[in-house]
Amino acid sequence: xxxxxxxxxxxxxxxxxxxxxxxxxxxxxxxxxxxxxxxxxxxxxxxxxxxxxxxxxxxxxxxxxxxxxxxxxxxxxxxxxxxxxxxxxxxxxxxxxxxxxxxxxxxxxxxxxxxxxxxxxxxxxxxxxxxxxxxxxxxxxxxxxxxxxxxxxxxxxxxxxxx
Amino acid sequence: xxxxxxxxxxxxxxxxxxxxxxxxxxxxxxxxxxxxxxxxxxxxxxxxxxxxxxxxxxxxxxxxxxxxxxxxxxxxxxxxxxxxxxxxxxxxxxxxxxxxxxxxxxxxxxxxxxxxxxxxxxxxxxxxxxxxxxxxxxxxxxxxxxxxxxxxxxxxxxxxxxxxxxxxxxxxxxxxxxxxxxxxxxxxxxxxxxxxxxxxxxxxxxxxxxxxxxxxxxxxxxxxxxxxxxxxxxxxxxxxxxxxxxxxxxxxxxxxxxxxxxxxxxxxxxxxxxxxxxxxxxxxxxxxxxxxxxxxxxxxxxxxxxxxxxxxxxxxxxxxxxxxxxxxxxxxxxxxxxxxxxxxxxxxxxxxxxxxxxxxxxxxxxxxxxxxxxxxxxxxxxxxxxxxxxxxxxxxxxxxxxxxxxxxxxxxxxxxxxxxxxxxxxxxxxxxxxxxxxxxxxxxxxxxxxxxxxxxxxxxxxxxxxxxxxxxxxxxxxxxxxxxxxxxxxxxxxxxxxxxxxxxxxxxxxxxxxxxxxxxxxxxxxxxxxxxxxxxxxxxxxxxxxxxxxxxxxxxxxxxxxxxxxxxxxxxxxxxxxxxxxxxxxxxxxxxxxxxxxxxxxxxxxxxxxxxxxxxxxxxxxxxxxxxxxxxxxxxxxxxxxxxxxxxxxxxxxxxxxxxxxxxxxxxxxxxxxxxxxxxxxxxxxxxxxxxxxxxxxxxxxxxxxxxxxxxxxxxxxxxxxxxxxxxxxxxxxxxxxxxxxxxxxxxxxxxxxxxxxxxx
Numbered sequence: 001x002x003x004x005x006x007x008x009x010x011x012x013x014x015x016x017x018x019x020x021x022x023x024x025x026x027x028x029x030x031x032x033x034x035x036x037x038x039x040x041x042x043x044x045x046x047x048x049x050x051x052x053x054x055x056x057x058x059x060x061x062x063x064x065x066x067x068x069x070x071x072x073x074x075x076x077x078x079x080x081x082x083x084x085x086x087x088x089x090x091x092x093x094x095x096x097x098x099x100x101x102x103x104x105x106x107x108x109x110x111x112x113x114x115x116x117x118x119x120x121x122x123x124x125x126x127x128x129x130x131x132x133x134x135x136x137x138x139x140x141x142x143x144x145x146x147x148x149x150x151x152x153x154x155x156x157x158x159x160x161x162x163x
Numbered sequence: 164x165x166x167x168x169x170x171x172x173x174x175x176x177x178x179x180x181x182x183x184x185x186x187x188x189x190x191x192x193x194x195x196x197x198x199x200x201x202x203x204x205x206x207x208x209x210x211x212x213x214x215x216x217x218x219x220x221x222x223x224x225x226x227x228x229x230x231x232x233x234x235x236x237x238x239x240x241x242x243x244x245x246x247x248x249x250x251x252x253x254x255x256x257x258x259x260x261x262x263x264x265x266x267x268x269x270x271x272x273x274x275x276x277x278x279x280x281x282x283x284x285x286x287x288x289x290x291x292x293x294x295x296x297x298x299x300x301x302x303x304x305x306x307x308x309x310x311x312x313x314x315x316x317x318x319x320x321x322x323x324x325x326x327x328x329x330x331x332x333x334x335x336x337x338x339x340x341x342x343x344x345x346x347x348x349x350x351x352x353x354x355x356x357x358x359x360x361x362x363x364x365x366x367x368x369x370x371x372x373x374x375x376x377x378x379x380x381x382x383x384x385x386x387x388x389x390x391x392x393x394x395x396x397x398x399x400x401x402x403x404x405x406x407x408x409x410x411x412x413x414x415x416x417x418x419x420x421x422x423x424x425x426x427x428x429x430x431x432x433x434x435x436x437x438x439x440x441x442x443x444x445x446x447x448x449x450x451x452x453x454x455x456x457x458x459x460x461x462x463x464x465x466x467x468x469x470x471x472x473x474x475x476x477x478x479x480x481x482x483x484x485x486x487x488x489x490x491x492x493x494x495x496x497x498x499x500x501x502x503x504x505x506x507x508x509x510x511x512x513x514x515x516x517x518x519x520x521x522x523x524x525x526x527x528x529x530x531x532x533x534x535x536x537x538x539x540x541x542x543x544x545x546x547x548x549x550x551x552x553x554x555x556x557x558x559x560x561x562x563x564x565x566x567x568x569x570x571x572x573x574x575x576x577x578x579x580x581x582x583x584x585x586x587x588x589x590x591x592x593x594x595x596x597x598x599x600x601x602x603x604x605x606x607x608x609x610x611x612x613x614x615x616x617x618x619x620x621x622x623x624x625x626x627x628x629x630x631x632x633x634x635x636x637x638x639x640x641x642x643x644x645x646x647x648x649x650x651x652x653x654x655x656x657x658x659x660x661x662x663x664x665x666x667x668x669x670x671x672x673x674x675x676x677x678x679x680x681x682x683x684x685x686x687x688x689x690x691x692x693x694x695x696x697x698x699x700x701x702x703x704x705x706x707x708x709x710x711x712x713x714x715x716x717x718x719x720x721x722x723x724x725x726x727x728x729x730x731x732x733x734x735x736x737x738x739x740x741x742x743x744x745x746x747x748x749x750x751x752x753x754x755x756x757x758x759x760x761x762x763x764x765x766x767x768x769x770x771x772x773x774x775x776x777x778x779x780x781x782x783x784x785x786x787x788x789x790x791x792x793x794x795x796x797x798x799x800x801x802x803x804x805x806x807x808x809x810x811x812x813x814x815x816x817x818x819x820x821x822x823x824x825x826x827x828x829x830x831x832x833x834x835x836x837x838x839x840x841x842x843x844x845x846x847x848x849x850x851x852x853x854x855x856x857x858x859x860x861x862x863x864x865x866x867x868x869x870x871x872x873x874x875x876x877x878x879x880x881x882x883x884x885x886x887x888x889x890x891x892x893x894x895x896x897x898x899x900x901x902x903x904x905x906x907x908x909x910x911x912x913x914x915x916x917x918x919x920x921x922x923x924x
Contacts (some may be wrong), residue, residue, distance in 0.1 A: 037191055038184020040415075041368040043447045043839035050366050056486035078184040095174055099807040101813065102648030103181030110182060129499040129847040138364050138416050139648045140809060141816030142847050143854050155245030 005099025008071040009152045012036075021067045027053070031077065034080035037079035038107035042136075049135030052108030053077045059112045059134075069078035081114065090114050090152045099148035101139030109135045122153055168661040169868050176653045176667065177413065177646060187412045189385040190370045190444060197372065198227055200433050200443035201274035203264040203398060204452060205256030206520035208290035208832050209305075209570020212254055212283060215264055219280040225273040228436040229281065231264045236432060237724045239399045245325055245332055246489035248524065250399070251429040255283065257305055257486035258521045259833060260452030267433040267441050279921070284312065292832045294335035294460065294483050294518045294582045297330040301510035304329050305486065305519045312488070315623070319573040321500070322759040330388045332484055332817050333492035333517045335499050337761055339572055340510030344432050348466030352547055352628035354521020356539040357899040359826035360458035360483070361817075362836075363528060364844055368450050373430035374440035377448075378429055383410045387421045387645050388685025393677045395424055411675040417647045418817075419527030422490065422687060443635030448838035455827055457482045457494055461502070461539035466510075471553045475510035478502040484517040485524040485622065491517035494525070496698060497617070498532030500762060504540045505570065505581055505616040505771070506562040523834065525829075527687065529817060533617040536819075538900060541883035553601040555887065556589055556612060563614075569619070573759040575766045578863040579797040584773035585614060591793045591855050592775045600891075608779045609892025614771065615879025619872055620688020621767025627681035627751040628698040630659055630706045632746040636738030638663065641673040642699060643683030644691045646704065649874060652690040652805035655699050657802050658867050662703035664733040665712075674813045681749060689810075689874040692802055693768055694752055697917035698921030700867040701750025709746045710737055718742070734787065757820030768865050772796050772886040774818070774852075780893045782911055787823060787889055789851035794818075794880065796857075799864020810874035811856045818881025820845040 005020040006008055012031075021030065028051045042050040046064030053062045054076040057163045081088040087095065090110050100106045109132065116123055116131040123131065127151045129142075135147060180186040206211075217229040230237055232253035240246045252261040264281050268274035291297040291305060306326075314323040324334045345351055371384040380400060386392050387408040414421060429536050430443040445453065464477040477721040480498045484491035495515035502513040515532070528534075548555040564570065566580045593599055603609060628642035640659050646652040655672045663670075673680055683695060710733060717740065736742065754764045776792040794815040801807045824845045828835045837844040864871030882900055890896050895910035 036184075037186075040190070040366070042415075045838060045840045046445075047839050048844075051389050073797060076184075078192055085181075087182065095178040097615065098172070098175065098178075098809055100175075100181050100648075101650070101809055102366065102414065102416040103177065103186050104188070106181050107184040114304065120318065129850060133846045133848045136364070136366065136844055138366060138418070138817075138844075139813050141812035141814070141854075142417075143812045143816075143856075144809060144849070146850075 001049045002140055006068045008068055010070045010072060011074045013076060014083065023066070023068060025067045026063060027065040027067050027070060031062060032065045036077050036079060040104055040107065042104065049112060050105050052111045052135065054111050054115055057115060057118060059115045069086050078110055088114065093152035093155065095147040095152055097148035099140065099144040105135060105137045107147060109137060113152065116149065117156060119151055122157060125150065168667060169802050169886045170804070171656070172803050173667045175650055176656060176672070184724070188367050189372065189383050189412055190367055190415070192372050192412065194372065194440045197440045197442050198267040198437060199271040199274045200268060200430055200441050201266050201271065201278045202429060203278045203448070205252060205261040205263050206259055207256055207285050207287050208259045208292065209288040210256045211288060212252060212256055213261060213286050214284040216282040217264060220266055220277040220310065223273065223280065226266055226277045227439065228433055229264060230432050230436060240310065241395055241399055241428065242488050243423065243490045244311045244314065244492040245310050247306065247310035248489065250432060251834045256524055260523055261486065262429065265429045265433060267437050267587070279438050280620065289695065290520065290521045290544045290832045291330065292829060293520055294481050297518050297520045302330060305521065310377045316763050318758045318763045320759045323496065330519045331516050332519050333495055333674060334514065335492070335496045336514040337500050337511040340475065341506065342510060342512065342649065342820035344510045345466045346749040347444040348474045349469040351464055351466045352440065352543065352550065353464045354543050354546060355898065356461060356542060358459040358461065358535045358538050359900045360456040360828060361821060361825045362451055362455055363418040363420035363843055365416030365418055365420055368446040368447055368484045368902055369425040369453055370443050370892065371426040371430045372440060372442040373427065375431065375434045377525055378406055378552040379485045380407045382427055382431060383412070384409055384427055384642035385414050385421055387417045387647060387687055389645065389677050390643055390682050390684050392424065392427065396427060396431065399428060401563040404731055408833040409677045411645050414422065414645055414647045416609055418529045419531070419687065422527050422685060423897045425453060428472065430469055451834070451837055452523055454526045455485065455523045457484065457491065457525040457535065459498065459535040461535060463539055463543050465543060465547060467547060469551065471558045471561050473506050475508055476503055478513040480515035482515060482517045483520055483522065483525060485522045487518060487524040488517065488525045489526040490527060494527065496762065498536050500539055501533045501536040505564050505614065507578060507600060507624065508629045510924045517785065522829065529814065530617065530875045531688065533615060533875070533879050536823060537613065537615045537879040538882045541880070542886050542898065545611065545887040546896060549890065556585070559585060559614060570766065570769065571761055572787055574761055577770055579771045579861050581771055584771060584795045584797060584859055585612065588612060588773045588793045588795050592777055592791065594775070597609050604892060607782060608777060609888045611776050611884045611887025611891055613880040613883035613887060615876050615880065617770050617875060618766035619768040619770055620690035621694050622764040623761055624684040624690060624694055625685045625751070626698045627697040627749060628695065628702045629681050629749045630702040632706060634743045634745055636742060637671065638665065638669055639673050640699065641680040642695055643675055643680050644695045645675055645686040647686060649810060650803065651686065654692055654806055655696060656701050656803040658696055659703040662700060662707055664735065665738070689770060689872035691872070692870050693864060693872045696866045696870060697752035701752065702748045705748030705750065706746045706758065707733060709748065710741065713741050713744055717723040768871045770872055770876055772880045774877065774880025776884040776888040778885055778888040778892055780889055780907060782893060785908035785911065787885065787902055787907060789819065789885065791853040791855065792851040792881065793855040794877040795859060796873060796876035797859045797871065798873045799866065800860050800862055800869035801858060801871055802868065804858065807873050808856055809856045809875055810904070811858055814875055814877030815856065815881060816845060818878045819849065819851065821900060822882035822885045823901050824849055828879055
């Protein structure tokens with residue numbers, strides 16, 4: 001591996017990361033080495049979504065991105081969704097709706113769903129299905145996840161109505 | 164019976180960790196000084212291994228060990244009934260993906276780079292790409308010597324043979340009744356079906372971390388059956404079982420694939436060579452080369468009377484087992500025994516052979532032979548109904564076994580009312596609304612039904628559990644059931660919580676570790692909520708008895724205990740009242756052998772599934788759109804309704820995957836769908852327009868509170884229900900899976916008529 005590297009600086013879950021990394025270092029590996037357990041590698045080909053992180057609010061497959069690509073970006077993993085001990089409303093809905101079984105896809109699924117609601121606060125079931133189509137869940141049969149995302153959207157909507 | 168916790172849906176005990184990214188899986192486990200393994204796999208489907216030169220790899224900086232098939236320890240073999248799979252291929256590679264050599268290095272990149280430096284001389288042999296080529300008279304034998312193995316002790320009407328023919332590793336046959344009844348049938352219909360193989364596609368890869376200290380092997384593994392694994396590893400590495408310790412944290416999906424040896428033997432071999440812990444984490448693509456579902460062809464000869472009375476059935480199943488026997492014998496046994504379906508027969512002769520081919524070894528997959536059997540049987544029932552001019556619903560109802568009637572002579576009684584689930588599905592689909600049905604057909608739409616039925620995983624499956632209360636009132640459940648995602652750790656705690664009258668979160672589930680939890684055969688066949696649940700309930704009831712004694716002693720008056728699950732007359736604060744006292748009890752459950760029962764033990768419970776589909780067939784493109792999928796099962800009694808619905812939904816969509824979406828494909832003898840990128844997995848966009856899930860609670864289960872196992876029924880019914888709906892919609896009969904647009908178009912080209920029917924008698 002090359003000793004020379006690329007200096008990168010980015011925001012990871014609210015904290016600044018400044019490091020020199022090998023050009024070929026993959027973002028998922030970088031994050032996992034730093035204890036970010038919510039990033040899970042499964043397919044390692046950018047097709048299953050288990051390793052999803054939000055980069056400037058956009059879900060990406062960290063197994064298919066180099067670290068240098070996020071230079072200057074805001075990177076959020078499931079650990080950074082909520083800045084308190086409370087769950088993010090999307091996490092809450094996943095818990096309440098039993099929208100997980102083995103849980104391996106769950107962090108990535110939650111992040112992609114959060115990005116959806118940020119873009120489209122009141123999605124239709126079809127919007128949810130299409131938006132989440134890059135995240136594979138082998139256990140649930142997907143139905144409970146669609147319910148959870150719609151439930152989170154409703155809760156958010158109700159919250160806005162009240163305030 | 165009233166319950167407080169059982170029948171409710173408290174939050175999964177692992178939900179918060181899973182949603183926060185804090186859940187611990189084997190893949191997360193690291194230890195100081197850990198090395199990383201990588202494997203060299205044969206690129207040839209069938210080849211003589213002439214020479215392996217690992218010197219260049221050994222000399223690489225950071226490489227600590229390279230093992231090859233020449234190492235005697237690597238030549239030890241494993242498997243279920245038949246021990247034929249070597250840790251490393253020695254003289255011969257039997258499929259493209261067979262591990263020939265493995266490296267341990269300081270980091271994964273070094274290990275992977277070193278693998279590329281191992282030179283192997285192969286002498287390619289003729290590949291046996293499919294069942295047909297493996298069964299040809301002049302085909303080479305995949306095994307020159309007959310591997311060691313044992314057949315189980317079967318009961319009345321069942322037999323098994325190891326390597327009865329060249330390239331057939333196992334044959335199972337079940338028969339009952341008199342074959343001559345076939346000649347008195349009005350019709351004998353002879354139809355053949357094919358079933359394609361899926362990948363399990365568990366998201367957590369096959370991964371193990373092994374260390375060997377003072378002769379004790381410690382292995383952390385993503386595995387469903389830690390005690391069975393321990394036994395196999397102890398045998399492979401020549402030591403007593405208590406010198407092998409298996410730890411299983413949460414498992415990131417299994418679906419059958421994580422039974423038996425996967426990454427463990429290579430990790431252990433390298434740990435022994437280097438004296439350091441070794442982690443072997445396969446890539447997902449390597450997973451595709453490690454295990455798969457069984458593809459199959461099934462031929463059914465079914466004798467019926469003109470009024471639709473089923474008389475007899477001959478069934479011949481050919482399973483493509485792949486290169487090694489793995490669990491194929493067991494899958495064969497189940498496929499054949501389940502092939503008759505839950506109908507009344509005077510005669511059955513069902514056999515299944517496992518054919519060795521130079522493809523990825525096939526192993527357990529959700530449903531275990533039953534999806535293959537149900538696909539053929541439930542498709543043929545509809546074909547027969549159409550030929551006789553009888554409604555497929557009526558044909559089924561006419562022939563279904565009654566609640567309380569033995570499945571086969573000597574076996575246990577059917578413990579679900581099979582008509583009620585079928586009626587529920589038919590009603591949800593408006594099946595009996597004739598005018599609506601006619602209107603649907605004019606739009607290329609149709610309805611189909613199917614019934615699935617499988618014997619439970621109670622046989623040869625002892626389970627033990629231990630419940631303890633420490634002096635501080637902490638209650639701990641110790642048992643070997645693995646949390647695969649099904650929610651067993653939540654449900655089993657609910658059972659203990661119910662009996663002890665405490666909240667679910669008042670019970671700790673001890674880490675699954677063979678050194679500290681009692682024996683359990685394994686977490687498979689949807690059996691935890693009945694089999695292990697019995698052991699857990701027994702232990703909890705015993706603790707409750709002890710607690711009541713202690714309270715009696717303390718208060719000087721008797722409380723009594725009728726020993727029933729629901730009898731929770733403990734004072735709510737008993738843990739506080741008895742602070743400082745400890746309680747400890749064990750429970751055990753095991754189905755007793757029975758020579759009269761065909762599989763050697765009476766089936767513990769039956770898992771039925773009922774399915775229905777409304778499809779729309781595009782006759783221009785052949786595309787099948789599922790407008791509505793209805794799946795129903797009988798949980799006996801739901802310990803946790805949300806968990807039951809989760810199992811129902813997961814197995815229904817896996818059934819949909821089988822029907823329409825997923826299949827492994829070979830091109831020119833090589834696996835074309837060899838990784839997640841090339842394999843089309845089922846996603847959100849494949850969901851049917853509407854999904855209706857129903858869970859019945861008929862109350863006849865043998866588990867605590869009337870529970871049964873649950874989680875495979877949907878897998879058995881969806882494919883046949885959809886194929887039957889396609890025939891109803893456009894008259895085209897597809898007998899091969901999956902129902903690709905190409906196949907549907909081809910069937911439409913046949914004039915929308917079904918394959919020709921043989922008639923006799």
